Amino acid sequence: MSWTSNLRKLHARSWSERVRLIEAFIRLGLMRAALGRWPFRRIAARLGLMQTETPLVGQVPNIAEATRIGWAVKAAASRTPWPSTCLVQALAGIMMLRRRHISGTLYLGVAKDKLGPEQIAAHAWLASGDVVLIGENERERFKVISCFSTSADRFPRGCGRFSAKKD
Numbered sequence: 001m002s003w004t005s006n007l008r009k010l011h012a013r014s015w016s017e018r019v020r021l022i023e024a025f026i027r028l029g030l031m032r033a034a035l036g037r038w039p040f041r042r043i044a045a046r047l048g049l050m051q052t053e054t055p056l057v058g059q060v061p062n063i064a065e066a067t068r069i070g071w072a073v074k075a076a077a078s079r080t081p082w083p084s085t086c087l088v089q090a091l092a093g094i095m096m097l098r099r100r101h102i103s104g105t106l107y108l109g110v111a112k113d114k115l116g117p118e119q120i121a122a123h124a125w126l127a128s129g130d131v132v133l134i135g136e137n138e139r140e141r142f143k144v145i146s147c148f149s150t151s152a153d154r155f156p157r158g159c160g161r162f163s164a165k166k167d
Contacts, residue, residue, distance in 0.1 A: 020068060024076035027092035028084050035088060049148035053159050054103040062102050063129055069096045070133030086135045087124040093134045094126055098150040104128040105149045107159060109142030
């Protein structure tokens with residue numbers, strides 16, 4: 001897709017959508033650079049992420065805004081000149097949720113890779129309440145190994161809500 005086509009599409013959006021897309025693009029770049037420089041644990045600590053899961057129901061009063069954030073991150077990620085992996089997208093999304101005081105949980109999962117029995121694949125996704133905002137594709141095949149939340153109202157238990165895979 002050409003830059004002129006992207007600019008035309010951006011111009012056709014509302015001001016609030018434009019701002020959200022630009023913020024997502026900037027945060028994707030920041031997270032890509034951060035992951036290239038520091039380990040995930042340092043980035044998670046810097047963002048104030050705790051190894052907890054947010055409540056499932058009744059705790060996300062602004063799910064419409066959370067869904068719009070998910071859309072903006074995915075739309076911006078498909079247009080970045082750098083690789084915006086699922087982890088980069090999930091981190092950018094959780095930063096945007098946190099700025100708006102919307103609870104969200106970043107999930108990290110692993111699965112046996114389809115390329116060989118000795119290989120593993122990793123995936124990250126972001127959910128707010130029971131809605132997966134980013135990384136919903138193929139997440140069912142991954143076993144959750146950790147989750148991180150920015151919400152003040154957290155479940156101290158494990159991260160099993162979206163772990164559909166049972167071993």
